[in-house]
Amino acid sequence: MTQPVTDLFNLKGKVAVVTGAAMGIGKAIAYRLAECGAAVIITDINLDAANSTVEEFKARGFNTAATKADAGNVEDAGKTVQYAIDTFGDINILVNNAGIYPFSPALDIKEEMWDKTIDINLKGVMFYSRAAALAMKDKNHGGKIVNIASIDAFRPTGNIAHYNASKGGVVMLTKALAKEWAPLGILVNAVAPGSIATPGTTASITGLSPEQQKEMAKEYVAKIPIGRFGEPDDIAKAVLFLASAASDYIVGTTIIADGGVLLS
Numbered sequence: 718m719t720q721p722v723t724d725l726f727n728l729k730g731k732v733a734v735v736t737g738a739a740m741g742i743g744k745a746i747a748y749r750l751a752e753c754g755a756a757v758i759i760t761d762i763n764l765d766a767a768n769s770t771v772e773e774f775k776a777r778g779f780n781t782a783a784t785k786a787d788a789g790n791v792e793d794a795g796k797t798v799q800y801a802i803d804t805f806g807d808i809n810i811l812v813n814n815a816g817i818y819p820f821s822p823a824l825d826i827k828e829e830m831w832d833k834t835i836d837i838n839l840k841g842v843m844f845y846s847r848a849a850a851l852a853m854k855d856k857n858h859g860g861k862i863v864n865i866a867s868i869d870a871f872r873p874t875g876n877i878a879h880y881n882a883s884k885g886g887v888v889m890l891t892k893a894l895a896k897e898w899a900p901l902g903i904l905v906n907a908v909a910p911g912s913i914a915t916p917g918t919t920a921s922i923t924g925l926s927p928e929q930q931k932e933m934a935k936e937y938v939a940k941i942p943i944g945r946f947g948e949p950d951d952i953a954k955a956v957l958f959l960a961s962a963a964s965d966y967i968v969g970t971t972i973i974a975d976g977g978v979l980l981s
C-alpha cells in the first residue's frame with residue numbers, strides 16, 4: 718500500500734534531537750522538524766540562545782525543549798539522548814548539526830584548534846550517533862540520523878585544512894555507520910551545505926570594511942551557479958527529506974545543497 722504523500726512528512730509522534738540548534742542552520746532544521754509535528758530537543762553550548770529559540774518555537778505551538786550540551790563531549794552525548802527520553806519519551810531522529818569553522822593556514826595551526834575542530838565536527842558525530850543508535854536499538858525501532866557535512870569535504874576552501882579533514886571524515890563516517898546500522902532500521906545520511914548565510918559565517922568575516930565585504934560577497938556569488946548564497950532553510954528542507962519517510966530507501970548518501978558551487 719503506497720503511503721499517501723501527505724503522510725510522508727508527518728513527524729507526529731517522533732522525537733528529534735538537533736545539536737547546535739540555537740541559531741543558524743540548526744535552528745532552521747529544528748523549525749522544519751517541529752513544523753512537521755516532531756517533538757524537538759534543541760541542544761547548544763549557548764543555553765540562553767537555545768532557550769530563546771524554544772520560547773519562539775513554543776509561541777508557534779511547537780513541542781520543543783532545550784538542553785545545554787557540548788557536541789564535542791562524549792559524556793554529553795549520552796546525557797542528551799537520556800534527556801530526550803526523559804522529556805519526550807523516545808528518540809527517533811538525530812541531526813548532528815553543531816560544527817565550528819575557525820580559519821588558520823595549515824603552517825600556523827595550533828594543536829588546540831585541530832583537536833577542538835575534530836572533537837566537535839567529527840568525534841561528536843560518532844558518539845552522539847552511537848548514543849542515539851543504542852537507544853533506538855534498545856527500543857527496538859529504527860530511526861534516522863542526519864549529519865551536516867560541507868562541500869569542504871569535497872573541495873578545500875583554503876586555510877581551513879582541519880575543517881576539510883573533519884567534514885571529509887563526516888562523509889565517510891556517514892557511510893560506515895549507515896552500512897552497520899541499516900540492518901537495525903537506523904538510516905544514516907548527510908547533507909553537505911555550500912555557502913549559507915548564518916551568524917557563524919557572518920562572524921567569520923573579520924578585518925574587512927563594509928565595502929570590502931560587499932565586494933567579497935559579489936565575487937563569491939559570481940561563483941555560485943544559482944546566483945545567491947544559501948539560506949539556512951535550503952539545508953533544513955534537505956534534512957527534512959532525509960529525516961522523513963520520503964527517504965526510506967536512502968542509506969549512507971550525502972546530499973549536496975550548494976546552489977551548484979561544486980560544478981563551477
Ligand SMILES: NC(=O)c1ccc[n+]([C@@H]2O[C@H](COP(=O)([O-])OP(=O)(O)OC[C@H]3O[C@@H](n4cnc5c(N)ncnc54)[C@H](O)[C@@H]3O)[C@@H](O)[C@H]2O)c1
Nearest residue numbers: 737740741742761762787788815816867912913915916917
Ligand atoms: N554556514 C555555512 O556556510 C556552512 C557551510 C557548510 C557547512 N556548514 C555546517 O553547518 C553546521 C552549522 O553551521 P552554522 O553556520 O549554522 O553555524 P553557526 O555558527 O551560525 O551556529 C552554530 C550553533 O552551534 C552552537 N555550537 C557551537 N559549538 C558548539 C558545541 N561544541 N556544542 C553545541 N553547540 C555548539 C553555537 O552556539 C550556535 O548556536 C556546521 O556543522 C557547519 O560546519 C555550514
